[in-house]
Amino acid sequence: MPKDAAPEATxxxxxxxxxxxxxxxxxLKQLKTGDFKLEVDLETGREYQFRYLIDGxxxxxxxxxxxxxxxxxxxxxxSVVTL
Numbered sequence: 001m002p003k004d005a006a007p008e009a010t011x012x013x014x015x016x017x018x019x020x021x022x023x024x025x026x027x028l029k030q031l032k033t034g035d036f037k038l039e040v041d042l043e044t045g046r047e048y049q050f051r052y053l054i055d056g057x058x059x060x061x062x063x064x065x066x067x068x069x070x071x072x073x074x075x076x077x078x079s080v081v082t083l
Contacts, residue, residue, distance in 0.1 A: 001036040001037075001052055003036075005063060009030075009055055010030075011055050011056065012054050012055075013027050013028065014026040014050060014052060015052070015053055016051065043083070046082075047066075047067075047082045048083070051078055059076065061079040062079040062081070066080050066081050067082070
């Protein structure tokens with residue numbers, strides 16, 4: 001996640017259907033540049049829905065996601081990555 005997406009963030013978690021939407025399991029590391037990074041091994045040949053949780057309060061989509069899927073009950077979209 002680029003610093004521009006969350007310039008004041010101190011914590012960013014990657015949450016999605018691959019980790020049952022549990023923010024504690026995939027926290028990103030903040031780099032010296034201010035960007036956040038995390039590598040996750042996922043099964044290829046699948047699509048995964050995900051979002052970022054910033055400082056435990058703000059949800060953000062990936063600006064470079066492969067697609068977006070509407071989530072009407074929350075009035076938002078989930079990011080999608082296709083492997």
